[in-house]
Amino acid sequence: MKILVCISKAPDTTSKIAFTDNNSKFDENGVQFIVNPYDEWYALVRALEIKEAGGGNVTILNVGGADNDPIIRKALAIGADDAVRIESSTEDALSVAKQIAEYTKQNTFDMVFCGKETIDYNGSQVAGMVAELLNVPFVSLASKLSLSGNTATIEREIEGGVEVVEVTTPFVISAAKGMAEARIPNMRGIMAARTKPLTVLPAYSSQNATKVKAFTLPPAKSACKFVDASNVEELVSLLHNEAKAI
Amino acid sequence: MSILIYAETNNGTLTKNAIEAANYGGLLASKTGNKAIALVIGASNGLDQLGKYGISKVLHFTNSGTSDFDPQKVTHVVAEAVKSENSTIVIFAHDYSGKSVAPRLSAKLDAGLVSGAIALPNTENGFSVKKAVFSGKAFAEVEILTSTKIISVLPNSVEKVNNQVTAEIVPFNTELPSTQLKVKEIKKESTELSLTEADIVVSAGRGLKGPENWGMIEDLAHALGAATACSRPVADIGWRPHHEHVGQTGLAIRPNLYFAIGISGAIQHLAGVNGSKIIVAINTDAEAPFFKAADYGIIGDAFDVVPKLVEAVKKFKASNN
Numbered sequence: 232m233k234i235l236v237c238i239s240k241a242p243d244t245t246s247k248i249a250f251t252d253n254n255s256k257f258d259e260n261g262v263q264f265i266v267n268p269y270d271e272w273y274a275l276v277r278a279l280e281i282k283e284a285g286g287g288n289v290t291i292l293n294v295g296g297a298d299n300d301p302i303i304r305k306a307l308a309i310g311a312d313d314a315v316r317i318e319s320s321t322e323d324a325l326s327v328a329k330q331i332a333e334y335t336k337q338n339t340f341d342m343v344f345c346g347k348e349t350i351d352y353n354g355s356q357v358a359g360m361v362a363e364l365l366n367v368p369f370v371s372l373a374s375k376l377s378l379s380g381n382t383a384t385i386e387r388e389i390e391g392g393v394e395v396v397e398v399t400t401p402f403v404i405s406a407a408k409g410m411a412e413a414r415i416p417n418m419r420g421i422m423a424a425r426t427k428p429l430t431v432l433p434a435y436s437s438q439n440a441t442k443v444k445a446f447t448l449p450p451a452k453s454a455c456k457f458v459d460a461s462n463v464e465e466l467v468s469l470l471h472n473e474a475k476a477i
Numbered sequence: 478m479s480i481l482i483y484a485e486t487n488n489g490t491l492t493k494n495a496i497e498a499a500n501y502g503g504l505l506a507s508k509t510g511n512k513a514i515a516l517v518i519g520a521s522n523g524l525d526q527l528g529k530y531g532i533s534k535v536l537h538f539t540n541s542g543t544s545d546f547d548p549q550k551v552t553h554v555v556a557e558a559v560k561s562e563n564s565t566i567v568i569f570a571h572d573y574s575g576k577s578v579a580p581r582l583s584a585k586l587d588a589g590l591v592s593g594a595i596a597l598p599n600t601e602n603g604f605s606v607k608k609a610v611f612s613g614k615a616f617a618e619v620e621i622l623t624s625t626k627i628i629s630v631l632p633n634s635v636e637k638v639n640n641q642v643t644a645e646i647v648p649f650n651t652e653l654p655s656t657q658l659k660v661k662e663i664k665k666e667s668t669e670l671s672l673t674e675a676d677i678v679v680s681a682g683r684g685l686k687g688p689e690n691w692g693m694i695e696d697l698a699h700a701l702g703a704a705t706a707c708s709r710p711v712a713d714i715g716w717r718p719h720h721e722h723v724g725q726t727g728l729a730i731r732p733n734l735y736f737a738i739g740i741s742g743a744i745q746h747l748a749g750v751n752g753s754k755i756i757v758a759i760n761t762d763a764e765a766p767f768f769k770a771a772d773y774g775i776i777g778d779a780f781d782v783v784p785k786l787v788e789a790v791k792k793f794k795a796s797n798n
Contacts, residue, residue, distance in 0.1 A: 359580025440589030460777030
């Protein structure tokens with residue numbers, strides 16, 4: 232199986248969120264960047280497990296600038312075979328999806344794995360767009376995947392439950408919790424990653440469909456109102472009269 | 478020109494998220510002087526209630542072959558409806574089905590998509606939509622640059638407004654493409670209230686000390702008409718099922734009222750619940766980070782506080798009925 236795993240760069244979960252350039256850009260000053268957790272823990276690790284069980288190749292694809300190379304090397308250290316970075320500064324999901332789809336059309340893959348969303352833009356968009364551009368099935372929020380030949384049985388989250396679907400390759404999934412367990416790269420993996428191929432390709436032409444005009448921070452939360460543990464009736468009354476929540 | 482709303486049904490009735498998407502589309506139609514048209518796939522009751530939210534026309538697609546949800550087929554039907562109604566704006570709910578279909582439609586129509594919108598678009602200078610980013614720690618005003626625009630609306634974020642018109646229900650038909658996806662089985666926890674749709678959620682963590690102590694959490698949820706949830710460690714040790722796990726890696730929820738009982742409030746947990754309108758934290762540790770995110774707090778032992786709270790809620794409910 233040839234598997235393409237799309238990864239994004241994301242600020243570490245505990246990063247301070249601040250903005251620059253008249254609130255139009257995320258302030259990267261002092262921010263630690265990581266592989267977007269859903270892409271790494273679920274999409275990449277499940278792809279590696281499939282390769283370990285049945286052979287094949289796992290390619291990492293990232294759309295971004297040279298500052299993304301460290302997170303691409305991290306993905307190689309976890310066990311991917313090779314990587315491609317498409318040189319582009321776009322932050323628009325549809326443009327990113329077009330880059331991935333064009334690359335995929337020219338280098339066929341059996342499966343394309345993405346994470347369910349990035350932890351910065353929380354869009355949940357790119358994987359579905361890639362599937363449509365390739366005219367193949369898309370299984371969103373996949374929590375389990377098993378393969379038999381070129382048929383995959385996939386569990387996906389739906390409202391209040393789980394749906395089991397069957398698809399044949401090629402297809403695209405977005406991976407969610409349950410797909411796999413996070414792996415920590417070992418020293419051998421880190422050493423090997425230095426010499427694994429990372430190809431940089433120019434961007435395919437595309438126009439942005441969306442653009443962030445401005446970021447804002449939520450208003451400061453007012454202080455927590457404490458109720459004495461011996462007076463729970465007071466809490467019920469506050470929730471009814473003040474918060475109007477019950 | 479029109480606004481098309483994809484309104485999903487479940488077991489023959491419109492979902493709560495579908496009603497919210499219709500409300501959003503109806504309000505946007507009034508604001509922009511457009512007609513709001515809903516598209517419903519599959520047999521459904523109560524479609525005329527969409528008129529209450531400003532929907533003047535309902536396209537009802539009832540061909541066979543759509544009983545199983547296949548996003549590729551649904552995308553095709555929505556795209557055909559966009560064409561026949563000359564729609565320039567398409568509205569989805571940002572839920573499980575919206576996350577499958579809206580991105581596909583965006584690529585198919587080459588239309589910009591803002592997913593997880595929390596307010597009506599700003600149409601004064603261009604067309605931009607506000608959404609939560611960085612797992613709820615900030616907001617972004619995103620401009621859509623294409624002529625056709627797609628918005629998926631975050632559940633429980635835009636207030637419903639009564640905007641009564643008469644909804645004309647018309648059949649809608651189109652050929653379905655053949656696709657490679659087969660739905661084998663749907664497993665639903667039908668007895669429980671869906672966690673992402675619940676108005677009130679009672680959640681507990683490691684502070685409960687063991688799975689045998691969840692009875693009082695269920696009692697509180699039952700008294701409030703709430704769904705139950707849990708923190709990640711609790712799901713990982715197997716005290717509670719994984720589908721109850723809320724937080725960054727689990728479900729992100731936005732109820733009106735969220736009870737966090739014996740949960741310290743790690744940043745990863747908060748990322749999944751910080752969209753809740755009101756948060757109540759109950760914890761023995763006065764320094765628990767959850768108290769910084771909470772609106773109301775009780776510093777105390779859950780084993781003492783929760784049973785008393787159950788009684789207080791029952792008493793309140795009895796006197797209010």
